[in-house]
Amino acid sequence: MTGNVITLNLDWQTLLLWAFVGLVAGFLASHVMLGHGMGLVGDIVIGVVGAIGANLLANALNVHFVIPGHPIISQIVIAFVGALILTMVLRLFGMGRGWSRSRAY
Numbered sequence: 001m002t003g004n005v006i007t008l009n010l011d012w013q014t015l016l017l018w019a020f021v022g023l024v025a026g027f028l029a030s031h032v033m034l035g036h037g038m039g040l041v042g043d044i045v046i047g048v049v050g051a052i053g054a055n056l057l058a059n060a061l062n063v064h065f066v067i068p069g070h071p072i073i074s075q076i077v078i079a080f081v082g083a084l085i086l087t088m089v090l091r092l093f094g095m096g097r098g099w100s101r102s103r104a105y
Contacts, residue, residue, distance in 0.1 A: 021072065022047030025079035033087040046090075047083045051075065054082025 023040070026047030030038045037043055055078060058065065067074045 017072070018048055018051075019044055021051060021075050021079050022049075022083075024076050025051060025083045028080055029083035029087045033084060033091060046086055047079050050082030050084070050086040051079030052082070053086065054078045057082075 022044040024047065026043030026045070027037055029050065030036070030043055030046060038046060058078065065074055065078055067077065
């Protein structure tokens with residue numbers, strides 16, 4: 001019995017590409033939703049997590065989004081949409097820049 005084996009190749013170039021896409025998407029999403037950024041690391045995390053969530057949702061719904069040209073532009077758009085949704089959810093729960101200071105009474 002043979003099973004499906006999923007291999008994930010994470011070299012430094014792939015990680016840098018994910019960080020770049022996450023930074024661009026997270027920066028744009030945090031500025032659109034909050035009016036300010038969440039910091040370098042925060043923008044990258046929001047962008048990468050949003051990209052992963054948006055890609056999983058698109059695959060589950062069998063939606064394919066392709067912009068002709070360089071494929072990184074399509075990934076940035078998908079990551080931006082996912083980061084927007086994630087930032088909206090975080091904002092609903094009162095999280096954003098300085099959220100821990102506003103909770104400390």
